[in-house]
Amino acid sequence: MASKRTFKGIDHLTGRDKIVVSLMVIVPTLMVLWLVWLPAISSVLLSFTNWDGIGPLSGIKSVGLQNYKDIVTIYPPFWPAIQHNLIWLGVLFFIATPLGMLFAVLVDRGVAGTKFYQTSIYLPVVLSLALIGFIWQLIYSRDQGLLNAITGGTTDWYGDPSVNLWATLVEATWRHAGYIMLLYLAGLKGVDPSLREAAKIDGASETTTFFRVVFPVMRPINIIVLVVTFIESLRAFDLVWVINKGRNGLELISTLVTQNVVGEASRIGFGSALATIMLLISSVLVVIYLRIAMKED
Amino acid sequence: MTLASNPVAEREQALMKPREGGVRSGRRWVMPVVLTVISLIWLFPLLLALVNSFRDYAYTAQNGYMSWGGFTLDNYKNAWSQGDFGLHFWNSLLITVPAVVLTLFLSACVAFVVARFSWRFNLALLGFFMAANLLPPQALLIPVYRMFRAIQVPFWFSESGTLLNSFQGLILINVAFQTGFCAFVLSNYMKALPKELYESAVIDGASVTRQFFQITLPLCRPALAALAVLQTTWIYNEFFWATVLLQQGDKYPVTSSINNLRGQFFTDNNLVAAGSVIIAVPTLVIFFVLQRHFVAGLTLGATKG
Numbered sequence: 001m002a003s004k005r006t007f008k009g010i011d012h013l014t015g016r017d018k019i020v021v022s023l024m025v026i027v028p029t030l031m032v033l034w035l036v037w038l039p040a041i042s043s044v045l046l047s048f049t050n051w052d053g054i055g056p057l058s059g060i061k062s063v064g065l066q067n068y069k070d071i072v073t074i075y076p077p078f079w080p081a082i083q084h085n086l087i088w089l090g091v092l093f094f095i096a097t098p099l100g101m102l103f104a105v106l107v108d109r110g111v112a113g114t115k116f117y118q119t120s121i122y123l124p125v126v127l128s129l130a131l132i133g134f135i136w137q138l139i140y141s142r143d144q145g146l147l148n149a150i151t152g153g154t155t156d157w158y159g160d161p162s163v164n165l166w167a168t169l170v171e172a173t174w175r176h177a178g179y180i181m182l183l184y185l186a187g188l189k190g191v192d193p194s195l196r197e198a199a200k201i202d203g204a205s206e207t208t209t210f211f212r213v214v215f216p217v218m219r220p221i222n223i224i225v226l227v228v229t230f231i232e233s234l235r236a237f238d239l240v241w242v243i244n245k246g247r248n249g250l251e252l253i254s255t256l257v258t259q260n261v262v263g264e265a266s267r268i269g270f271g272s273a274l275a276t277i278m279l280l281i282s283s284v285l286v287v288i289y290l291r292i293a294m295k296e297d
Numbered sequence: 298m299t300l301a302s303n304p305v306a307e308r309e310q311a312l313m314k315p316r317e318g319g320v321r322s323g324r325r326w327v328m329p330v331v332l333t334v335i336s337l338i339w340l341f342p343l344l345l346a347l348v349n350s351f352r353d354y355a356y357t358a359q360n361g362y363m364s365w366g367g368f369t370l371d372n373y374k375n376a377w378s379q380g381d382f383g384l385h386f387w388n389s390l391l392i393t394v395p396a397v398v399l400t401l402f403l404s405a406c407v408a409f410v411v412a413r414f415s416w417r418f419n420l421a422l423l424g425f426f427m428a429a430n431l432l433p434p435q436a437l438l439i440p441v442y443r444m445f446r447a448i449q450v451p452f453w454f455s456e457s458g459t460l461l462n463s464f465q466g467l468i469l470i471n472v473a474f475q476t477g478f479c480a481f482v483l484s485n486y487m488k489a490l491p492k493e494l495y496e497s498a499v500i501d502g503a504s505v506t507r508q509f510f511q512i513t514l515p516l517c518r519p520a521l522a523a524l525a526v527l528q529t530t531w532i533y534n535e536f537f538w539a540t541v542l543l544q545q546g547d548k549y550p551v552t553s554s555i556n557n558l559r560g561q562f563f564t565d566n567n568l569v570a571a572g573s574v575i576i577a578v579p580t581l582v583i584f585f586v587l588q589r590h591f592v593a594g595l596t597l598g599a600t601k602g
Contacts, residue, residue, distance in 0.1 A: 010413075010499050011414055012499075016504065017505040017506075020505045020506050021410055021505055024410050025407060025410050025422065027403065027406070028404070028407050029422070029426075031403070031469070031472065032426055032429045032473050035469060036429035036432065036474065037429065039440035040436065042439075042440035043437060043440055046439065046440070053443070103335065106328065109328060111332065113329065113333075117332040117335070120335075120336035121335065121339050123339070123340065123584075124339070126530055126580045126581065127534070127580060128534030128536055128576075129534075129536065130552055130553070131534075131573055131577060134558070134569055135343065135570070136342060137564070138362065138566050141566055144361070144566055146345065149362055149363055182592060235433045235434070237435060237537055238536045238537060242536075242555065254433060254435040257435045257436065257438060258541065261439050262442075268439055271439050272439050275435065276436070278433050278435065278436040279433070279436045282431065282432055282433050286431045289427075290428060293481065
């Protein structure tokens with residue numbers, strides 16, 4: 001049919017090409033629509049209902065904002081969970097992320113053995129958080145753990161609600177710093193060397209050069225690192241779930257949602273309201289991230 | 298080799314030299330020492346697990362972890378059988394391989410269309426996929442769980458009769474979540490390919506299918522390799538969906554089966570260490586063998602090549 005085509009530019013498509021191109025877009029789109037966006041919208045809609053998950057969908061009644069009211073007033077784990085998420089964010093933001101940046105700057109100076117330093121620091125990144133929770137048990141366990149053996153204490157680092165969040169955060173920091181280092185290192189490699197050169201010629205010290213020249217030109221990567229930090233602290237789940245399923249001092253919003261769904265006595269409307277709160281917070285972050293990531297396009 | 302012909306390399310060299318040893322040559326040793334200390338601190342928990350995985354429980358229970366001795370291989374034997382690792386590694390394989398292949402294929406399709414054609418909705422399309430990648434999975438759990446439980450599938454497709462408790466369901470959800478990141482990385486990569494390639498292909502009468510399979514995909518091999526390594530690690534490490542969507546312990550992939558190592562009344566930490574090492578081995582092997590790809594994959598997304 002198309003044996004004698006004339007060239008009409010590369011965007012011109014034959015009938016069959018059009019079908020192929022449409023399929024290439026439609027199949028993945030439908031999949032993501034079905035498995036990500038539809039559930040996201042459903043979570044929001046269900047959060048205004050009292051569905052217990054047992055009756056038929058037709059029996060759903062709207063209860064307005066009642067679930068949200070209940071969450072903030074009569075649901076004891078909610079405020080601790082919010083607090084823990086904020087502490088998580090604070091630790092990642094003020095400690096883990098700057099630590100990762102510092103490591104990147106140190107490693108980037110190119111002293112001998114860089115490869116070894118770099119590899120050691122980001123080795124935790126290839127391990128799952130669930131596994132990390134297990135590995136650290138050797139340090140934190142009450143009866144045989146290394147920490148108690150050294151200090152002679154009897155603290156149950158994973159069990160005691162006054163310390164277990166902090167113990168967990170040490171692990172999270174251990175992993176997060178490596179991840180940030182990797183992202184930041186890539187950013188540092190992309191900084192135009194002539195900028196540093198110029199600063200050097202002008203007599204700026206290395207510290208000044210970093211804070212006044214390198215750091216500002218790395219603005220896009222700084223924001224990405226920032227958003228990654230926020231998203232990671234909102235999504236924190238695996239670590240506390242393997243330790244004690246997010247109870248007893250380790251409550252996080254993500255674990256509350258999960259507890260309200262898994263198991264038969266589920267409170268769908270209530271859990272959905274918690275999920276919607278998560279979605280709201282994350283959507284702000286997502287918008288910021290997308291704007292940065294796609295700016296150059 | 299004439300240095301003058303490569304001004305970038307020359308400048309880099311000139312720049313590296315004075316930075317290498319710090320500001321004053323007298324403090325040349327500071328940086329390596331600091332970095333070595335940091336590295337050792339970072340490696341310590343892993344080394345502790347590695348060493349104690351080879352030690353007898355009775356010995357360390359009596360002498361503590363500060364001691365040295367009581368070496369044995371029994372922990373590995375016991376961990377392997379108690380953790381039923383043969384089964385769980387097989388499960389991980391059945392989940393990870395199709396998920397990675399499908400993710401890469403679908404995201405390559407999306408990326409190809411976005412990069413190859415200059416249409417107005419391209420950016421929105423990419424955003425649609427990427428945002429999906431960033432949402433917290435727990436927030437979508439309720440509808441996904443309910444939907445999977447309600448969807449009946451024939452028994453030849455999944456023994457459980459529904460998408461819940463099936464590998465297929467888990468694979469689909471992993472693919473849906475990961476497609477955004479891969480599509481973004483690949484589309485950036487594909488945009489850098491010269492348009493002339495497609496021009497001559499179109500003049501030669503090559504269909505879009507042929508352009509995709511014979512021009513674009515082969516040229517994207519480095520990016521695909523990097524993403525394959527990264528995705529294999531991520532999906533192998535994926536814990537949340539596997540734990541909530543597969544409710545029978547014998548269907549769990551390795552990462553979710555980790556709790557099998559925990560005794561009901563007491564925990565043999567050396568056994569746990571051995572199990573942890575077993576679980577970590579595949580990712581560590583991938584990491585050390587394909588380190589370049591792993592790092593490239595992670596940073597491709599953040600910094601546009």
